[in-house]
Amino acid sequence: MLPAVGILEQARKARDPRFDGRIFIGVRTTGIYCRPVCRVKLPRAENVGFFDSAAAATEAGYRPCLRCRPEAAPGTPAWQGTSTTVQRALQLIDEGVLDQDNVEALSTLLGVTSRHLTRLFTRHVGASPKTIAQTRRLQFAKRLIDETRMPMTDIALSAGYGGLRPFNDHFKQTYNRSPRELRKVLDQACPQEQLTLRLSYRKPYDFHGLLNFYAIRATPGVEIANESYERSFMLDGESGRFSVHKDGSSLVCNIAGGSSRSL
Numbered sequence: 001m002l003p004a005v006g007i008l009e010q011a012r013k014a015r016d017p018r019f020d021g022r023i024f025i026g027v028r029t030t031g032i033y034c035r036p037v038c039r040v041k042l043p044r045a046e047n048v049g050f051f052d053s054a055a056a057a058t059e060a061g062y063r064p065c066l067r068c069r070p071e072a073a074p075g076t077p078a079w080q081g082t083s084t085t086v087q088r089a090l091q092l093i094d095e096g097v098l099d100q101d102n103v104e105a106l107s108t109l110l111g112v113t114s115r116h117l118t119r120l121f122t123r124h125v126g127a128s129p130k131t132i133a134q135t136r137r138l139q140f141a142k143r144l145i146d147e148t149r150m151p152m153t154d155i156a157l158s159a160g161y162g163g164l165r166p167f168n169d170h171f172k173q174t175y176n177r178s179p180r181e182l183r184k185v186l187d188q189a190c191p192q193e194q195l196t197l198r199l200s201y202r203k204p205y206d207f208h209g210l211l212n213f214y215a216i217r218a219t220p221g222v223e224i225a226n227e228s229y230e231r232s233f234m235l236d237g238e239s240g241r242f243s244v245h246k247d248g249s250s251l252v253c254n255i256a257g258g259s260s261r262s263l
Contacts, residue, residue, distance in 0.1 A: 008050045011036055020202060021073040024051045026062040033057035038068035055135040056126030063174055064138075066182075069146070071139030074200040085110055086124045089117060090132065098133035099160035137161060138170060145183050148195050152179055199244075199251040207246050 011019040019036045026033040026049045033051065034040065051057040054070050064070045089110055092098075097106055106129060107114040121129050141159035144150055150158070156167035171179045201207075214225040224230040228245035240257025 009045060012048065012050075013042065015039075018202060020200070022052070024054055024057045024070060024073075025049070026051060026057050026060060031062055032065050033062035033070065034065040035068045035070055035073050038065060040065075040067060051126065053125060053127065053132075053135075054139065055132045058135050058174075059127035059131045063176075064142075066175070069142070071142045072198070072200055074202050083120055083124055085112060085117070086120050089121070089129060090125075093129060093133050093136065096160050098129065099137070099162075103129050133160075134170065138174060141167065141171075141179070142182070143197060144195075145179055147197055150195065155179070195255040197253045197255070198247075199253055200249070201251060207251065 008019075008023060010016075011023070012025055015037050017037055021035070023036055024033050025036060025038075027043045028047045028049065029043065033054070049060070051060065051062075054064065054073075057070075058064075089106060092106060092109060097109070103117065104114045107117045110117065112120075118128055121127060121132070125132065127135075137160045141155050141161070144155045144158060148155075152167070153164055156164050159167070161167040161170070168178055171177070171182065175182060211225050211227075211229060214223065214229055218225050222232055228243050230241065230243040232239065232241045234240075238257060240255065242253060242255040244251050244253045246252075
């Protein structure tokens, strides 16, 4: 847990968007953790704690807020500048290594013992490798539930769960309700042909500057960059296409085709 120094408390009271995704706030009286921009009534200072990642808040026993949706916070590697071993491990976890294997297998890939790896994670990230992987799966699945009409089985596989049972168990343990109860779109029987995700970001991220950069470097027949960025791809032997455009303070990513399990 981060020390409750003045700058973090000021950011919390101001709901400063510059800290969104950089810190998470655990409320001891409710057992819930929030983004600093959450619009709920501010709890008393003595009842909150600060964490540098959602996984660290989870490790401390807090549940994610259903109102501000921590899984939708703009991503920032809170562990930038930490040990090389931790950075490599996080990259492998992001690639889904722990979706199929255990921490011992991850440690073997890194050439360290599982005990040493867990110690490094506790020191640099504030959470174990297992909690990091579980939080990653949970957050991605929660976004798919909120923002798409994908069937639950496809969501479970896309997020890295082995099947519906561990998927349902993890959600009930975290949210005290099933994935179906959390879903905003009730028409689950009709999956959409196109997947749409909203991606939050913080200033000074310059989307139009990136579009100009890609426009002069676009691969003909593969990429298009004008008011949006579009690209074709191949995943698990299935072709698809995605596009990204700006909508207010978010980016909207539309994905068509490809393998849902490889998302």
